[in-house]
Amino acid sequence: MTTFQSVFASFLSGDGELYRILGLTVCMTLLSTGFSVLAGFPSGALLASSSFPGKKLLRRIIQTFMGLPPVVAGLFVFLLLSRKGPLGDLSLLFSLPAMVIAQFLLIFPIITSLTLSAIESKQSAIRQTISTLGLPRYKMYLLMLWECRRSLLTVILTGFGRALSEVGAVMMVGGNIQGKTRVMTTAIMLETGKGNFGTAIAMGLVLLILAFIVNIIANHFQEAVYE
Amino acid sequence: MIKRSLITHARKSTVLITIALLVLLPACRQAAADTTSAVDTSIALTSSQADESVPETTSMDTTALITEAVVPEPENPIVRLSTTTSVSDSGLLPVLEEIFEKNTGYDLEIIANGTGAAIKLGESGDADVLLVHAKASEDEFVTAGYGVERIPFMHNYFVVAGAAEDTAKVAECQDALSAFAAIADAEAPFISRGDDSGTNKAELKIWENAGITPSGDWYISAGKGMGPCLIMAGEMKAYILTDKATFLATKEETELQICLGESGDLKNTYSLIAVNPDKNQGVNSEGAQAWIDFMLSDEAGAIITDFGLEEYGEPLFFYDGAPSIT
Numbered sequence: 077m078t079t080f081q082s083v084f085a086s087f088l089s090g091d092g093e094l095y096r097i098l099g100l101t102v103c104m105t106l107l108s109t110g111f112s113v114l115a116g117f118p119s120g121a122l123l124a125s126s127s128f129p130g131k132k133l134l135r136r137i138i139q140t141f142m143g144l145p146p147v148v149a150g151l152f153v154f155l156l157l158s159r160k161g162p163l164g165d166l167s168l169l170f171s172l173p174a175m176v177i178a179q180f181l182l183i184f185p186i187i188t189s190l191t192l193s194a195i196e197s198k199q200s201a202i203r204q205t206i207s208t209l210g211l212p213r214y215k216m217y218l219l220m221l222w223e224c225r226r227s228l229l230t231v232i233l234t235g236f237g238r239a240l241s242e243v244g245a246v247m248m249v250g251g252n253i254q255g256k257t258r259v260m261t262t263a264i265m266l267e268t269g270k271g272n273f274g275t276a277i278a279m280g281l282v283l284l285i286l287a288f289i290v291n292i293i294a295n296h297f298q299e300a301v302y303e
Numbered sequence: 304m305i306k307r308s309l310i311t312h313a314r315k316s317t318v319l320i321t322i323a324l325l326v327l328l329p330a331c332r333q334a335a336a337d338t339t340s341a342v343d344t345s346i347a348l349t350s351s352q353a354d355e356s357v358p359e360t361t362s363m364d365t366t367a368l369i370t371e372a373v374v375p376e377p378e379n380p381i382v383r384l385s386t387t388t389s390v391s392d393s394g395l396l397p398v399l400e401e402i403f404e405k406n407t408g409y410d411l412e413i414i415a416n417g418t419g420a421a422i423k424l425g426e427s428g429d430a431d432v433l434l435v436h437a438k439a440s441e442d443e444f445v446t447a448g449y450g451v452e453r454i455p456f457m458h459n460y461f462v463v464a465g466a467a468e469d470t471a472k473v474a475e476c477q478d479a480l481s482a483f484a485a486i487a488d489a490e491a492p493f494i495s496r497g498d499d500s501g502t503n504k505a506e507l508k509i510w511e512n513a514g515i516t517p518s519g520d521w522y523i524s525a526g527k528g529m530g531p532c533l534i535m536a537g538e539m540k541a542y543i544l545t546d547k548a549t550f551l552a553t554k555e556e557t558e559l560q561i562c563l564g565e566s567g568d569l570k571n572t573y574s575l576i577a578v579n580p581d582k583n584q585g586v587n588s589e590g591a592q593a594w595i596d597f598m599l600s601d602e603a604g605a606i607i608t609d610f611g612l613e614e615y616g617e618p619l620f621f622y623d624g625a626p627s628i629t
Contacts, residue, residue: 159538169538247527251535254497254524266526269416270499271423 098282101259104172104246105239108179112187112235115180117228120191121217124199135192141185146178150248153178157249170251175259178245183235190234194227195220226301233294240287260286376408382590383412385422385430387501388528390573391415393548393619395610396434402606403597409590417528419499425449425576428583432591433576434598437501441574450576451588456598457607457620458572461505462547463563464533465491466540473542473562480513482563487513490521492541494532497524505571506544512568533557546571548611548619573620599625 123135155161157169157177168174195202202223206216221228243261250257252266260283267276390396391413400411414421414430418437424430426449433450435441444450463473463482471489476482486493495517496503510517523541525532529549536543537557550561563569575595580586597603604622611619 170535251531252526254526256523258526262526266498269420271417271420273423 094279094282096255097258097260097263098286100172100257101240101261101283102286104175104179104259105236107172108176108183108239109232109236111176111180112183113232116184116187116235117191117221118217119188121195121220123188123192124195125217125220135189138185138189138192142189144182144185146182146242146244147248149178149181150245153181153245153249169249170253170257172250172257174249175246175257178249179239179242182242182245183238186238187231187235190231191221191224191228194224194231197227198224226298229294229298229301233291236290237287240283377589377593379587379590380408380410381412382409382432382587382594383414383424383430384432384434384594385414385416385424386434387418387421387436388415388530389436389500389502389546389549390434392528392530392552393546393611394552395548395607395620398606398610399598399603402602403594406597407593409593411594417498418501418504425578426582428578428586431578431587432594433578434573435501435576436571436573437504438572438574439504440501441576445576449579449582451579453574453576454595454599455572455574455626456624457622458570459547459620460565461502461544461569461571462550462561462565463542463569464536464545464550464557464559465542465562466537467558467560468540469560469562471542476563478566479509479544479563479568483509483513484515486542487515487517490519492521492523492539493517494536494539494541494543495522495524496529496532497526498528500529501571502529502544502546505569509544509568533559551611551615551619 123131153174154169156163157166157174158164159167159169168177199220202220206219209219211219241261243265246257246259247262247265250259250262252258252262258266260279264276264279264283267273267279384396386396392415396413400413403409403411414424416424418435418440421430421433421435422437422440422444425433425444426447433441433444441450441453445453461479463479465471465473471486471491473482473485476485495506523535523539525535527535529545530553532543533545533549533553534557535541537553537559542562543559547561550559575598577588577591577595578586580588604624607620607622608618611617
C-alpha cells in the first residue's frame with residue numbers, strides 16, 4: 077500500500093521520471109495514431125467509394141491485419157531497422173520513430189478497415205446527396221468523411237487505445253531505454269519483473285486515468301456533433 | 304419485409320455461433336484432459352521403466368536402486384522453482400529437471416523472472432524453492448525469515464563483452480574496476496540491465512566500488528532481460544556486463560567479444576534457498592528439500608560440471624557442491 081501511495085505522491089509532486097515516461101507515452105501514441113489516421117481515413121474512403129476486382133480479397137487481408145500480433149509487427153520492424161537489416165544505416169532502432177513505425181503497422185489496418193465500414197454503412201444516403209452537388213472527387217471524399225465524423229471519432233479512439241495499451245512491439249523496437257524509449261506499458265513490465273507489484277499496478281491506474289481523460293474529451297466532441 | 308429478413312438472419316447467426324461455441328468447449332476440455340493423461344502416462348512410463356531396470360541393474364550401487372524403487376508419487380508432486388532468466392536461458396535447468404523428475408516422481412515447475420521478482424515469489428509463497436544469484440538480497444530474504452537457509456552450490460564468472468573495435472581498450476584492463484573506469488572515461492556506450500536483476504546488482508556494485516556514478520548518454524539503462532540486452536549491445540556496439548552462458552548462446556547473433564574474462568571481482572555465486580513454510584500456507588517443503596538434495600548430489604554435480612563442454616568447449620558453471628558445515 078505504501079508503494080502505491082508513493083507512486084501517486086510522486087505523480088502529484090511532479091516527479092521527473094514518471095512524467096517523462098508519461099510524456100513519451102502520450103507523444104508516441106499521438107504520433108502513431110495521427111499517422112495512421114492520416115493514411116487510414118483516405119484509404120478507407122477510397123476503398124468504400126470504388127469498386128474493382130479483388131476488392132473483397134483486399135478487404136479481407138486488411139481485416140486480417142487488424143489482428144496482427146504486436147510481437148510480429150515488432151519483429152518485422154526490428155529486422156528492417158537492425159544494423160544488418162535493409163534500413164540499418166538510418167540507425168533508427170531503439171528510438172521513438174521505430175516505435176511509431178511499429179505501431180503504425182498495427183493501427184493503420186484498424187483505422188482503414190473501420191473507416192471503410194463506417195462509410196459504407198452511410199454510403200447510399202451520402203452518395204445521393206453528394207452526387208447532386210457535382211463536387212470534385214477529393215471534395216467528395218472529404219464530405220463523406222465529414223458526414224461520418226461521429227463514428228470516425230470512435231475509430232480514432234479505437235486506434236488510440238491500441239497504441240496506448242500495446243507493449244510487445246514497442247518493447248522489441250524501442251528497447252525500454254530509460255529516459256529515451258521507456259513508455260508506461262514497458263515500465264509496468266519492468267516494475268513487475270523487479271517484483272514491485274505495487275508500483276506496477278499504480279502505473280497501470282495512471283494509464284487508465286489517461287485513457288479515461290482522452291475518452292471524456294472525445295465524447296465531448298461527439299456530443300457536440302449531435303447538437 | 305427487410306426488417307423481418309434481417310431478424311431471421313440475426314437469429315440464424317446467433318444459433319450458428321452458439322453451436323460453434325458448444326462444439327469448441329468440449330474440444331478444449333478434451334485437449335486439457337489429453338495433457339493430464341499425457342503426464343499420467345509419462346509417470347507410469349517412468350515407474351514401469353524403473354521396474355524393468357531393477358533386475359538388470361543388480362550390479363549398480365544400491366543408492367540408485369533405492370531412489371528408483373521409491374519413485375511412487377509424493378504426497379504433493381508439484382515443486383515450484385523460482386529462478387532468474389540467466390539460469391533458465393542457459394539451458395542447464397531442463398537437463399536437470401528431467402533427471403530430477405525421473406528420480407523422484409516430482410513435477411518441477413520452473414518460473415523464470417528477474418532476481419527481484421524471483422525472490423518476491425518466495426516471499427509471497429508462490430514458489431517452494433529459489434535458485435538465484437544476488438547475495439545481498441538473498442541474505443535479506445533469509446534474515447527476514449522467508450527462506451530457510453542460503454546454500455551456495457555453484458558459481459561462474461561475469462564477463463565484460465563489447466564490440467571487436469574495443470574503443471575503450473577494456474582488453475588491456477586487469478579487473479572489472481579498471482575496465483569500468485576505462486569505459487566511463489571514454490564515455491563508450493554501456494548497456495545496463497537496469498531491472499534489479501542479479502546481474503544488474505553486480506554491475507551497480509562494480510560502479511560503486513570504482514567510485515563512479517554512471518550517467519550521461521553513453522550509459523543506457525535498458526530494463527530488459529539478459530538476451531535482449533545483449534542483442535541491443537550488438538546493435539549499438541556497446542559494452543555490457545553479462546553472464547557467460549547467455550553471452551555464448553547469443554554470440555553469433557550479436558558479434559560481440561569478451562573483452563574482460565574471469566577476473567576475481569566478477570565471480571557470480573548461485574545459491575538454493577528453500578522457502579520457509581511457516582510464513583505462507585501451501586509451500587511444498589518436502590518437494591523443495593528433494594530438489595535441494597538432488598542438486599547437491601554427485602549426479603547433479605557431474606551434469607553441471609559437464610554442461611556446455613560439448614557445445615562451447617568450456618564449462619559454463621563450476622560446481623561447488625554442498626557447503627561444508629562448520
